[in-house]
Amino acid sequence: MQHYEYIGEVLPDGRLPIAPSIAKKLIPGQRIRVRIEQIPDAPIATGKKELDAATLRLLERMKNARPLGAPDDPESLRHSVLFEERMEEKFPWRG
Structure with missing residues (x-):
């Protein structure tokens, strides 16, 4: 049994596309197991990012x-x- 992994998007009409490289390896009528895992959306990048303190x-x-x-x-x-300069670094003068 071979395993393939493909990450894609649901089409507007609700279909799930299969990568052509994987689809050509499948035989019509063949039974397959599909596992669907939702990937959280990436945060939307804003123009300016805040840096921490x-x-x-x-x-x-x-x-x-x-x-x-x-x-x-x-x-x-x-x-x-x-x-x-070296002496000032080693022995700072405190007046």
Whole structure:
């Protein structure tokens, strides 16, 4: 016994169409078993989707984050500047 699966829609006149690839394998008068499972309709997409609060916070942090990679200014790559930045990160001054 072979099993086939096909997802389709009910036609306006109430008929259930069978995929041509499956229909050609069936013999007229042959007994078949049909199982009907309703698939819930997909939610209708609106033009603008709302993001949850956690996603909005993450996007805001990404917008305010320092850029990664080498800076555009080659002067800022000097050893003394990099050392000062690293020291400020490790030992923040609290005045």
